[in-house]
Amino acid sequence: MTRDTQTGLGLGLVAVLLSGCAPIGVATSMAGSALAGTFFVRSQTVDRTFVAPMPEVKEACRRALEAMALTIKQEGPHGNEYLIFSAAPNQYEVEVTITPITPKATRVSVNADTLPERDRATGLEFLNQTAAALSSPPPSQALVSSNGTAQSPTTTGPLQPGAHSEPSSVRLTARAQTPHTPKSPPVKHEETMRLKEVYEVAIDEYIRGDFPAAIGHLRTYLAAQPDSAEKPKALYWLGESLYSRREYTDALLQFETIVQDYPQSPEVPRALLKSAHVYRQVRNNRQAAARLQKLITQHPRSREAQVARGLIGER
Numbered sequence: 001m002t003r004d005t006q007t008g009l010g011l012g013l014v015a016v017l018l019s020g021c022a023p024i025g026v027a028t029s030m031a032g033s034a035l036a037g038t039f040f041v042r043s044q045t046v047d048r049t050f051v052a053p054m055p056e057v058k059e060a061c062r063r064a065l066e067a068m069a070l071t072i073k074q075e076g077p078h079g080n081e082y083l084i085f086s087a088a089p090n091q092y093e094v095e096v097t098i099t100p101i102t103p104k105a106t107r108v109s110v111n112a113d114t115l116p117e118r119d120r121a122t123g124l125e126f127l128n129q130t131a132a133a134l135s136s137p138p139p140s141q142a143l144v145s146s147n148g149t150a151q152s153p154t155t156t157g158p159l160q161p162g163a164h165s166e167p168s169s170v171r172l173t174a175r176a177q178t179p180h181t182p183k184s185p186p187v188k189h190e191e192t193m194r195l196k197e198v199y200e201v202a203i204d205e206y207i208r209g210d211f212p213a214a215i216g217h218l219r220t221y222l223a224a225q226p227d228s229a230e231k232p233k234a235l236y237w238l239g240e241s242l243y244s245r246r247e248y249t250d251a252l253l254q255f256e257t258i259v260q261d262y263p264q265s266p267e268v269p270r271a272l273l274k275s276a277h278v279y280r281q282v283r284n285n286r287q288a289a290a291r292l293q294k295l296i297t298q299h300p301r302s303r304e305a306q307v308a309r310g311l312i313g314e315r
Contacts, residue, residue, distance in 0.1 A: 235254045
């Protein structure tokens with residue numbers, strides 16, 4: 001989208017006001033070097049509390065999903081919790097909810113869906129895998145470069161919503177093949193890592209409710225990485241942050257940019273849903289209904305489409 005196009009879209013959006021809704025994000029958070037508590041089984045959910053901070057548990061959950069060959073489809077904050085939706089190729093779904101109990105204790109709740117019955121055995125195994133991941137930090141945390149200096153693993157720090165870490169073997173191979181003589185590639189790598197840290201800091205700020213800081217860091221990231229593959233995600237979280245501050249026109253601009261410029265992005269379903277929430281807040285029910293219908297038509301199997309059907313049924 002060109003600057004002129006963005007300006008035109010922004011001016012058009014000003015005439016339509018927006019308003020919002022809670023994030024529909026999906027994700028996992030927390031992992032770490034801690035011991036696990038006992039299981040608690042409810043009618044449709046398996047729970048377990050881990051003696052570990054939320055960021056450590058989050059990483060452990062991601063590793064557990066990877067170990068079980070479950071692909072993360074969506075993740076992100078939801079209130080004070082962190083949600084992760086994942087699925088296997090056969091559409092088998094696992095929903096993980098991470099809740100901080102104290103700064104050093106985190107509860108993980110798992111719904112494993114076999115459609116239509118819930119599979120508690122899979123949920124229990126996921127919690128076992130999470131406990132195992134907590135007790136054994138990833139090998140990448142101990143990587144050392146050939147010149148003897150420690151290197152930061154690519155998964156260090158808070159994970160990006162929807163991000164997928166590479167297996168450590170892939171990272172090791174990539175480092176082994178990188179030539180050491182040229183000076184510019186290391187500079188580029190350091191700049192890329194710095195910008196990634198800016199993005200991760202912004203997501204942490206969003207989760208903590210520091211929306212002005214998150215907006216500033218996300219704008220910095222987007223300005224420095226205009227062609228990044230992560231741009232749709234950054235735009236989404238910028239929109240969420242603006243939405244939380246009731247800056248609806250600017251928030252809608254971010255969601256609409258995702259839909260128009262990145263139609264194949266996995267962020268499109270929740271961008272459409274959030275756009276609908278914005279229009280509902282400003283009492284523009286016609287535009288809200290149009291976004292919901294587009295979401296249902298183009299992404300009928302998405303969780304956002306399920307929410308959209310419920311919203312249409314409320315009218």
